[in-house]
Amino acid sequence: MLAAPGAAGQTLPSGNRSRVIVQFRGTPDVRVITGHGGTAGRQLPSLGAQVADIDASALGALARNPQVASVRLDHPVFPTLERTGAAIAAATARHEYKLTGKGVGVAVIDSGITAWHDDLYLTDAKSPQASPRVVHFKDFTSDASPRVWTSDQPFDEFGHGTHVAGVIAGNGFDSDGARTGVAPEASLIGLKVLDGTGHGYTSNVIAAIDYVIAIKDTYNIRVLNISVASGVFESYNTDPLTLAARRAVEAGIVVVASAGNLGRDERGEIQYGAITSPGNAPWVLTVGAANHEGTEPRGNDTLARFSSRGPTAIDMATKPDLVAPGVGTESLSDPHSTLYATYPHLLLDGTRSTPYKPYLSLTGTSMAAPVVTGTVALMLEANPELTPNAVKAILQYTAEVRDDEPFLAQGAGLLNALGAIRMAEFFASPKRGIPEPGDTIENEYIAWSEHILWGNNRVIGGMPLPGANAWATGVTWGAESTGTGDPVVWGLKTGDNIVWSTRDDDGIRGTNIVWSTRDDSDVRGTNIVWSTRGNENQVWNTNIVWSTNIVWSTNIVWSTNIVWSTHDENTAVWGTSDDGRALWSAVNGDTVSGTNIVWSTNIVWSTNIVWSTNIVWSTLDADQVVWPAPAIVDNRRRVGSGS
Template identity: 35%
Template sequence: MFSYSNIVEDLVIENLLKSNGEHIPVIISGDDCECDDLEKYVENLGGTIKHKLHLINAVAAYIPPVGVRSVSREKYVSKIHYDDMAFKLMDIASVTVASDYANEHGLTGKDIGVAVVDTGVYPHADLTTPNNRIVGFVDFVDKKTSPYDDDGHGTHVAGIVAGNGFSSNGKYMGIAPDANIVGVKVLNKDGGGSISDVIAGVQWVVENKDRYNIKVMTLSLGTKAKTSYREDPLCKAVDRASNHGITVVAAAGNSGPEKSTINSPAISPNIIAVGACDDRSAAKPSDCTIANFSSRGPTPDNINKPDILAPGVNINSLSNKDNSYHSLSGTSMATPIAAGCAALLYENNPNLTPTQIKRTMMGHGVGLGYDPDVQGAGLLDIKKMMGTTNPSPQPPNRSPKEGSRGSRGIFSIFDGWFFVILIVFLVLFL
């Protein structure tokens, strides 16, 4: 019946067959035309434009079922995708994430902008005190102008990236505690949102990267990969962001242990896909185990994924209620750890490219003994990579940030400083 299936995604046809006449949400990609031309054509068919996605030369629209065939026959239309839903990627549980090597050596992500494309960001004290580091906010769901998070997922992610531990006396500190957060709300109060809203959020980040010095974008969200990354609209968007000098970090997904379960946009080879490991009972990094829920490769293009692992089981971070904390599990929690690491690398050397950031992370992973489609390059090791960029970090002249650090960081180091100070005290005063 449908001879134009090479242009129209199968999911569009499935929804077309089930349609009772209501308009169908689609993303229409064009060749050799402008978004304005696509917009005019959609409107002539009786459709409605939702977003003009010039970043990928496409439009998101609602079109009547009878218009699908007409659109597919236009010579400048390359593909019609169903505007499916993307969802936050998390499990449930409870523990903490704390300090790392770079913080102790003076790298804290200062002035680096990290875009959190998620459910929003609540103005938690750990992000706003003593200085408000939520420097930008945009809402593609309810169009509000002040930072908020009616789900909590995005706030938890933002805290893992850049919480400074203010409300916990330093106990629950993020990876880059001086980094700036740019909140991009694309998911609703239930943690879901359309692919086109996510793409619109990515597009906004690219357009505003210089305004907020956005070097890193983290997406703890995804949708089932249905095609090659070369055709996937969400992958196209993040690839364009990478081309604009933004390191994109995305959650691999929580559909493990089955194979070939990496989500979009993590299937793109041009961004960093992060899987989750369990470090709760590990005496050293190499003792960590893969989280059962962490998605496995290969991708539809037979690319090995994930790229790297980070702790993602029972991670304690910011709540969107008052100034409290709670813990979650999932590749959603592992992803901002890698994003925070990217912010530290950029602070250490602002001239790095997204390709160099990815190469640095993958080139210094700690192997856990799994297949590449399970662990990628292994566990993220910030300590190992910090000395490989130029300039190398140096211990600060000042003392570390006030407040008690967590009893266990990613690599459980520097607890010995307490004993050094104690010995000096005994020598001088006893």
């Protein structure tokens, strides 16, 4: 963020244009922007803000204008790319509970959705009774006024959003049901924020979220999938993108976001702290990726190597919330899209005769998030009264813990759609006793985790109940108390009548799970997540320096050999080239150091604006934190938390 106080004293180069979000103290005034040589773009009424294109040299003066509260870069957002239904027991749940997602509106903020794929109709697309399930569509890649709520014709020249939509709600028509999505009769609302190269801006996503809130009652939108992301540059308590997601959650919409694809560093070693925005916010349901290893049984499932790990940058919150299959996901293709043309080796035939290959295999947390989104649609069909907090609690409580992974990697565990739907039905009509805490999936008994990750605590030893105040709309996930000051209550301690809540003093709530090593005795209340087990000596420290000369490409597709590079030939390429493994750059070829991750000095963020030097991220001593610089302040999402 470019803040007016203290903005004097730094001169920025002239001749380079910057796309920024200008937040006003009162009503936005376009004359303030044009008076500094800028061009006004989209309005963001929920922020009292205006998007602008302006010369970099004028940013300091604009930030000091008394009418201006803040100036933030309008950061790039990008897709978060990577035998799903059987592994999570979605097909079993649909059969046993007669659920399809019918009547539940699912909004998809992405690159768009194709208008015509056979799998996105209620019946054969060639039948006179055919009914498309993309019931509404809006394109946000132009600077059209968000107040003009007219439906655009669905399209997707990139192809990412179509794939995501198929994971959620494809009906498998072109594969005779073999590649059916999780909720095959859900209604889809497409919000296009990425162009044909997979490039977009934060302001697009914010405008799309606000639009979803405005039309939610018209289309019964209950869940929103965001498989696009940006880096984390400021606290989720001030970031306009995460706050937009919060408004959606407070409106009763479950917001599901991908965790990111930065689980490994440039040496292929585990790294922590790269959850992307808006998935870094506690009110968002953040999904990492698991690898089903090509089999339907879950016994050999592993965490995907690329899946981002917590804690979150700046706020140090526990993430992800859970993981779901996200490797080799087979879903819909669009033959007119960039992905279709670029990756012919990933295209798949259906079982019916079609003039194109109707399916595409992709990998990434982008593909894991819609698996959870589809599951949420089934849960809400089973029990429409569920709140976003209740949905998250049920998903975490019924997830399967993978014993070989720390909780900052897997969250509460691996998604169990069958258990989540069974628990959702229990919430609708609770009976005496507790549900059997496990399910048989592909002939394997899968035990529930029987825990939730509330804030930075692993809450175990009890069972969530539908009447608990923790699920109330307006209660922030992880809070110690409600808005009225009452202790948060989740349910009952298993086996007796002790309330399972923040006021329980016998250890049920657990202790902080982020800053210590794991106790392998795994007893109630242990410190869990910051693991130093085995080769994972990746303890958070003060030596990670985020910096420099990194120019963000406009063609951002993670896990698809996209190069993030600089003009400095001594700086290693930043990109991905190995089965979705994210590669981060190291300056002057320094890929040996085990403590410092140094990129360079003088960050250049796509608009050639130099923001600061010697940036220390996440020190334990506040006096050592150099970010933000005393001159122009950039509270941007730190890039490097890409998905």
